Amino acid sequence: MPDIEAMHHHRHRGAVEETQSPSGHGSDLAQEVEAMRIQDPDRADEGLLRLKALGALLVLLRLGPVLILGVLVVIMANLSPVFATTQNLGNVLAQTAVIAILAIGQLLVILTRGIDLSVGSSLALSAVVGATVFGSSDGGALTVLAMLGTGAAVGAVNGLVLVYGRLPHPFIITLATLSIARGLALGISGGQPIRGMPDVVSTIGGDSATWLAAWLPNSTFLVAGVAVVTTVFLTRIVWGRWIYAVGGNPDGARRLGIPRSAVLISVYVCSGLLAGVAAIVTSGRLNAGSPTFGDLAELDAIAAVVIGGASFLGGRGHVGHALVGAFMIGVIRNGMNLLNIEAYLQLIVIGVVIVIAVESDVLRGRLESRFRVLQAAAS
Amino acid sequence: MSDAPALAVRGATKRFGAVLALDEVDVVAQHGEVLAVLGDNGAGKSTLINCISGVHRLDAGLIEVEGEEVSMSSPAVARAAGIETVYQDLALFDNLDATANLFAGREQAVPAWLPRGMRWMRRSEMNRASAERLRRLQISLPDRASSVGMMSGGQRQAVAVARSAAFASRIVILDEPTAALGLRESRQVLDLILRLRSEGCAVIVISHAMDHVMEIADRAVVMRRGRVVGEEVPRPENRSRLVSLIVGGES
Numbered sequence: 179m180p181d182i183e184a185m186h187h188h189r190h191r192g193a194v195e196e197t198q199s200p201s202g203h204g205s206d207l208a209q210e211v212e213a214m215r216i217q218d219p220d221r222a223d224e225g226l227l228r229l230k231a232l233g234a235l236l237v238l239l240r241l242g243p244v245l246i247l248g249v250l251v252v253i254m255a256n257l258s259p260v261f262a263t264t265q266n267l268g269n270v271l272a273q274t275a276v277i278a279i280l281a282i283g284q285l286l287v288i289l290t291r292g293i294d295l296s297v298g299s300s301l302a303l304s305a306v307v308g309a310t311v312f313g314s315s316d317g318g319a320l321t322v323l324a325m326l327g328t329g330a331a332v333g334a335v336n337g338l339v340l341v342y343g344r345l346p347h348p349f350i351i352t353l354a355t356l357s358i359a360r361g362l363a364l365g366i367s368g369g370q371p372i373r374g375m376p377d378v379v380s381t382i383g384g385d386s387a388t389w390l391a392a393w394l395p396n397s398t399f400l401v402a403g404v405a406v407v408t409t410v411f412l413t414r415i416v417w418g419r420w421i422y423a424v425g426g427n428p429d430g431a432r433r434l435g436i437p438r439s440a441v442l443i444s445v446y447v448c449s450g451l452l453a454g455v456a457a458i459v460t461s462g463r464l465n466a467g468s469p470t471f472g473d474l475a476e477l478d479a480i481a482a483v484v485i486g487g488a489s490f491l492g493g494r495g496h497v498g499h500a501l502v503g504a505f506m507i508g509v510i511r512n513g514m515n516l517l518n519i520e521a522y523l524q525l526i527v528i529g530v531v532i533v534i535a536v537e538s539d540v541l542r543g544r545l546e547s548r549f550r551v552l553q554a555a556a557s
Numbered sequence: 558m559s560d561a562p563a564l565a566v567r568g569a570t571k572r573f574g575a576v577l578a579l580d581e582v583d584v585v586a587q588h589g590e591v592l593a594v595l596g597d598n599g600a601g602k603s604t605l606i607n608c609i610s611g612v613h614r615l616d617a618g619l620i621e622v623e624g625e626e627v628s629m630s631s632p633a634v635a636r637a638a639g640i641e642t643v644y645q646d647l648a649l650f651d652n653l654d655a656t657a658n659l660f661a662g663r664e665q666a667v668p669a670w671l672p673r674g675m676r677w678m679r680r681s682e683m684n685r686a687s688a689e690r691l692r693r694l695q696i697s698l699p700d701r702a703s704s705v706g707m708m709s710g711g712q713r714q715a716v717a718v719a720r721s722a723a724f725a726s727r728i729v730i731l732d733e734p735t736a737a738l739g740l741r742e743s744r745q746v747l748d749l750i751l752r753l754r755s756e757g758c759a760v761i762v763i764s765h766a767m768d769h770v771m772e773i774a775d776r777a778v779v780m781r782r783g784r785v786v787g788e789e790v791p792r793p794e795n796r797s798r799l800v801s802l803i804v805g806g807e808s
């Protein structure tokens with residue numbers, strides 16, 4: 179966030195420095211330009227004012243998604259007496275958990291300028307594999323491992339083919355695994371849901387935290403855990419910094435010795451792994467593994483990241499964006515259900531929100547470059 | 558410091574398909590000097606720099622750093638050997654702040670027994686070190702915590718130069734560092750280059766700006782069609798000779 183006060187200071191300090199210590203090699207023209215600048219305080223002040231206004235606008239744009247979520251919640255609470263009940267809040271949390279987990283994985287991918295279309299299908303394949311493993315082994319830990327491993331494996335295929343197949347963009351490979359994973363899920367399950375999930379899975383996905391509050395679903399803790407771990411990873415661990423670097427300037431990252439290929443592969447593995455985590459939540463809630471799970475969930479995840487305020491162009495965004503976006507989708511769906519608004523309208527509303535979000539990302543980019551120009555003139 | 562030159566390139570040859578971009582190039586740079594590399598577009602200057610920085614591999618020839626041959630197989634190897642490059646496009650991360658840019662690819666992090674990527678970043682140490690480095694180079698930024706993408710051309714260039722000077726670098730290479738800058742900003746970058754020199758770095762500068770070369774360079778080599786065609790001490794009286802070497806009027 180730009181610190182307007184500091185910039186203000188800088189401008190004056192800079193001017194003083196340069197008048198006090200005219201550099202020995204300074205060209206005459208440069209000094210003349212500088213002198214003109216100092217003698218024209220009106221122009222400088224006007225520039226500073228516009229800089230401040232732009233800075234404020236940028237802050238507003240960045241806060242936009244949170245504000246919109248807040249407004250949505252207030253509107254819904256006023257329109258429907260049921261919305262603000264703890265019971266319903268628990269519903270929203272449970273319904274949002276899967277989107278939120280997938281969105282955090284998608285965020286990692288989008289940070290590197292990528293996209294992962296396969297997560298919904300990976301979720302289904304993980305669930306079906308998990309149910310099958312549980313059916314033949316009865317082991318809870320083994321089932322969980324199988325589900326996580328399946329998701330990570332699909333992610334590894336995405337990442338490896340992207341990097342070593344020298345694909346220009348991950349769209350095609352993740353579109354392919356979207357199809358392949360769904361096909362495998364249908365094939366393995368014979369097209370039918372497989373009933374039965376181990377206790378760990380149904381506890382995580384289906385039960386609520388009765389020891390704390392009966393309405394609070396356990397999956398909320400899982401979401402919080404994933405969010406905290408991912409945030410720490412992105413902001414404190416070197417690898418997380420490299421994810422941002424690869425998204426900000428892929429070729430620059432390579433020239434500075436950052437292992438770009440490994441970073442790219444890792445984000446797809448993480449996204450797949452989180453699809454496996456989301457499969458645990460879904461399977462636990464429904465006590466089954468079905469090949470129809472996670473249908474179109476990849477679109478929810480991508481939408482959540484974008485409307486939450488992360489940049490679709492890569493390099494900018496954090497876990498908070500994914501969560502805010504996921505909750506926006508959750509609140510819109512839940513609220514419109516409560517108000518008996520038909521499903522087709524929900525789809526349209528979410529679509530419109532996506533357009534608004536992408537446009538404000540573009541607008542932010544433009545404003546930032548205007549900001550840069552103004553600041554260069556003012557400094 | 559040994560007597561060996563900071564950097565010696567010997568017999569460097571590089572081909573791109575049918576194009577012979579470097580043809581047995583010899584270049585030597587000493588500590589505490591600014592060496593200018595001049596030449597028309599397509600002369601091979603950027604290719605030479607990319608080979609020294611480990612971005613491209615030489616087809617033939619060798620590169621010595623302080624008398625020791627180093628096989629520049631990747632940018633990481635070159636950086637480890639003390640060679641820092643300010644690329645023509647700066648290779649900055651617009652989405653990260655100045656400190657993150659200064660430390661990109663070699664973040665300070667612990668513990669040492671973990672693989673580099675898995676370590677915990679020492680963010681306050683890095684912030685302190687970058688503030689100190691920017692102060693020493695007399696670079697003032699509006700706000701070190703704002704992303705580099707929000708900075709002006711001159712500030713960005715300054716961050717890129719500061720990054721190259723941020724560590725125990727012995728050789729700093731700059732590709733057209735003032736090409737995109739206005740008068741005042743060029744001035745700042747030229748001063749930065751002179752400061753690097755006074756710190757004992759060997760500085761190699763590619764530039765088209767003859768005035769800048771005259772002012773800061775101790776020596777200039779001229780390249781044409783992948784070969785080194787001449788060397789001069791840049792002084793006003795041999796300016797025209799340098800220009801004719803560049804355009805190839807004689808010989």
Ligand SMILES: Nc1ncnc2c1ncn2[C@@H]1O[C@H](COP(=O)(O)OP(=O)(O)O)[C@@H](O)[C@H]1O
Pocket residue numbers: 573576577578596597598599600601602603604605
């Ligand atoms: N990556 C590359 N692939 C193919 N040809 C290249 C590549 N880089 C440079 N060249 C060619 O090598 C020659 C030298 O280019 P370059 O080193 O960029 O020149 P300069 O920097 O002096 O303008 C040119 O003919 C250019 O087209």
Ligand SMILES: [Mg+2]
Pocket residue numbers: 602603645
């Ligand atoms: Mg060039």
